[in-house]
Amino acid sequence: MWLTETDLEAIWLTLRLAAVTTLILFVVGTPVAWWLARTRSRWKGPIGAVVALPLVLPPSVLGFYLLVAMGPNGPVGQLTQTLGIGLLPFTFWGLVVASVFYSFPFMVQPVQNAFEGIGDRPLEAAATLRASPLDRFFSVALPLALPGFVTAGILTFAHTVGEFGVVLMIGGNIPGVTRVASVQIYDYVEALEYGNAHRLAAVMLVFSFLVLLALYVWNPGAKKR
Amino acid sequence: MNETQANTNTAAAAAAAAGAETGMRSQIEARFRVAWPGFTLDVDERLPARGVTALFGHSGSGKTTLLRCIAGLEHAAVGRLSFKGSVWQDAKTWVPTHRRPIGYVFQEASLFPHLTVLGNLRYGQRRSRGGSASDSLGKSSDSDSNSLGKPNASNSLGKRALAITESSADTDTDTDTDTDTDTDTDTDTDTDTDTGSVTDRFSLEQAIELLGIGHLLQRKPAALSGGERQRVGIARALAVNPRLLLMDEPLAALDLKRKQEILPYLERLHDELEIPVLYVSHSPDEVARLADHILVMDEGRVLASGPLNETLSRLDLPIRLGEDAGVVLDGQVAERDEQWHLLRVACCGASLWTRDSGAEIGAHVRLRILARDVSITRDPGHASSIQNTLPATILSLGDDSHPALRLVKLEISGSPVLARVTRRSADQLDLAPRQLVYAQIKAVALL
Numbered sequence: 217m218w219l220t221e222t223d224l225e226a227i228w229l230t231l232r233l234a235a236v237t238t239l240i241l242f243v244v245g246t247p248v249a250w251w252l253a254r255t256r257s258r259w260k261g262p263i264g265a266v267v268a269l270p271l272v273l274p275p276s277v278l279g280f281y282l283l284v285a286m287g288p289n290g291p292v293g294q295l296t297q298t299l300g301i302g303l304l305p306f307t308f309w310g311l312v313v314a315s316v317f318y319s320f321p322f323m324v325q326p327v328q329n330a331f332e333g334i335g336d337r338p339l340e341a342a343a344t345l346r347a348s349p350l351d352r353f354f355s356v357a358l359p360l361a362l363p364g365f366v367t368a369g370i371l372t373f374a375h376t377v378g379e380f381g382v383v384l385m386i387g388g389n390i391p392g393v394t395r396v397a398s399v400q401i402y403d404y405v406e407a408l409e410y411g412n413a414h415r416l417a418a419v420m421l422v423f424s425f426l427v428l429l430a431l432y433v434w435n436p437g438a439k440k441r
Numbered sequence: 442m443n444e445t446q447a448n449t450n451t452a453a454a455a456a457a458a459a460g461a462e463t464g465m466r467s468q469i470e471a472r473f474r475v476a477w478p479g480f481t482l483d484v485d486e487r488l489p490a491r492g493v494t495a496l497f498g499h500s501g502s503g504k505t506t507l508l509r510c511i512a513g514l515e516h517a518a519v520g521r522l523s524f525k526g527s528v529w530q531d532a533k534t535w536v537p538t539h540r541r542p543i544g545y546v547f548q549e550a551s552l553f554p555h556l557t558v559l560g561n562l563r564y565g566q567r568r569s570r571g572g573s574a575s576d577s578l579g580k581s582s583d584s585d586s587n588s589l590g591k592p593n594a595s596n597s598l599g600k601r602a603l604a605i606t607e608s609s610a611d612t613d614t615d616t617d618t619d620t621d622t623d624t625d626t627d628t629d630t631d632t633d634t635d636t637g638s639v640t641d642r643f644s645l646e647q648a649i650e651l652l653g654i655g656h657l658l659q660r661k662p663a664a665l666s667g668g669e670r671q672r673v674g675i676a677r678a679l680a681v682n683p684r685l686l687l688m689d690e691p692l693a694a695l696d697l698k699r700k701q702e703i704l705p706y707l708e709r710l711h712d713e714l715e716i717p718v719l720y721v722s723h724s725p726d727e728v729a730r731l732a733d734h735i736l737v738m739d740e741g742r743v744l745a746s747g748p749l750n751e752t753l754s755r756l757d758l759p760i761r762l763g764e765d766a767g768v769v770l771d772g773q774v775a776e777r778d779e780q781w782h783l784l785r786v787a788c789c790g791a792s793l794w795t796r797d798s799g800a801e802i803g804a805h806v807r808l809r810i811l812a813r814d815v816s817i818t819r820d821p822g823h824a825s826s827i828q829n830t831l832p833a834t835i836l837s838l839g840d841d842s843h844p845a846l847r848l849v850k851l852e853i854s855g856s857p858v859l860a861r862v863t864r865r866s867a868d869q870l871d872l873a874p875r876q877l878v879y880a881q882i883k884a885v886a887l888l
């Protein structure tokens with residue numbers, strides 16, 4: 217095996233983080249996307265902008281605020297301490313929370329676009345066919361938006377894998393706990409271990425390419441009607 | 442809901458309400474006020490809850506908005522809607538669309554693209570409470586034997602439909618149908634007793650048969666033609682067993698050929714069902730063929746409302762109908778003249794000759810007589826190319842869309858007919874109400 221034990225640990229941690237984040241975002245992001253797609257509220261603009269913030273914000277800025285919020289004196293930190301969970305920074309779950317914020321737009325925007333693409337008509341048709349609002353969502357909106365969900369899932373997963381700045385701010389560099397692949401590569405480069413960095417970087421490169429390849433080959437938009 | 446409201450009233454008011462309610466049993470009472478930028482809908486109407494009522498008007502006249510208000514797809518801030526005595530909307534009540542016993546046909550069929558035709562049909566049928574009055578398609582053998590034992594009108598329909606679906610099940614055995622069959626089995630027992638008459642209970646088979654879509658069941662909507670899609674849309678609306686069918690220009694998105702393909706099915710619907718239908722249309726032709734009642738709308742208001750012929754023969758409306766001004770009469774084919782390819786249609790105590798359309802002797806038909814095809818003479822003596830010359834009484838004269846023209850309302854043995862003449866000839870003939878004249882009817886369209 218040409219990857220070291222710590223490399224494998226870092227890769228495994230990265231995949232775990234990305235998978236958990238994606239799953240959480242499916243649950244959390246979908247209602248937000250649905251609301252943004254359907255609402256006529258004047259809050260649509262502001263909320264949409266907040267959701268999109270991580271796209272333009274430097275990861276260190278987002279990480280800094282999250283660190284402050286989840287720290288011992290921050291509101292989230294005090295809440296987690298009262299609940300007996302302890303402090304989130306420098307833990308795996310701290311990373312998960314940060315990643316959820318960081319990857320939020322990558323989940324919400326494709327799903328929102330997919331919901332908007334459905335239009336009112338199929339949902340109205342379902343209503344005249346006796347489907348309740350919740351029923352309409354699951355039996356019509358979800359199946360019709362499925363391509364959007366696949367895109368969103370792949371993008372969220374890949375984006376979380378590629379995370380670096382936020383991880384460094386929130387998680388630091390604890391082997392097996394918060395040291396993900398991107399941080400590991402950074403470590404190698406700092407230590408001038410270019411050989412190790414090359415190997416892991418190549419793995420990341422191939423992985424990223426395969427994900428994008430999957431996204432472009434499995435292109436549901438190609439036979440849109 | 443309205444029962445409890447009545448209880449809170451005084452005895453006298455309750456009695457009055459009860460009286461009003463019995464009158465309302467056969468009515469749709471609709472009062473809506475919708476104010477959007479640039480458009481206002483202001484309607485307060487009682488519509489008959491039987492037969493086909495056409496909501497007729499130009500685009501933008503508010504007819505679709507009215508239909509959507511009735512369906513609950515549009516929530517008019519001020520409104521009251523009751524159907525056969527049950528309140529769907531008033532100040533305190535709002536019945537959401539999915540709880541209203543309606544079927545709705547959209548202008549574009551709006552089928553679910555992710556489901557097959559059968560999946561689309563089943564979508565609403567499954568969800569309609571007590572509306573699962575159909576045997577599942579898969580287990581055709583035992584539902585067939587059930588229907589054999591029942592001497593009711595649904596038999597022939599049901600069996601023909603089963604024959605169709607059986608053959609289609611033979612050719613493609615889709616996994617979809619197989620799994621569906623199992624889930625439907627438990628509803629079987631209570632549906633048997635429920636089958637009822639064709640008119641108030643509607644089964645999936647009947648909907649499939651009525652619209653002739655048995656061979657399409659396993660297809661996806663994308664693989665259907667526009668006309669087929671709309672037929673599936675209509676069948677899907679019928680399969681929920683609606684008590685009120687709402688149709689929003691179901692033919693408007695189709696070309697002439699497709700329209701001709703679907704109209705016969707709509708006429709069958711009209712003939713074979715007793716479900717009241719509200720039919721939005723801007724086509725005088727469709728209205729003439731299908732409607733029993735008509736509600737004429739313009740700019741969000743109702744111009745006229747009433748039985749079809751009574752309303753069409755009103756002299757203040759034809760102006761809006763322009764070239765299409767005319768009347769629709771019911772008749773029966775009485776005689777066929779093989780030599781001249783003509784049919785004699787007995788209509789309103791008179792006989793009219795028209796081109797042989799192939800209708801059978803004794804068949805009930807609708808005749809459309811346009812005002813422009815009727816001229817007036819005081820002397821029927823001399824030879825004319827016009828075959829139908831009938832004695833008539835002038836009821837009234839009115840203005841037409843052009844200052845050179847007048848519309849004359851005639852009565853031919855009890856039925857009103859409109860004639861379009863020039864103002865000059867009306868003057869020269871000295872036409873006046875209650876005068877006896879002869880109506881020369883140049884063309885009669887059999888619908």
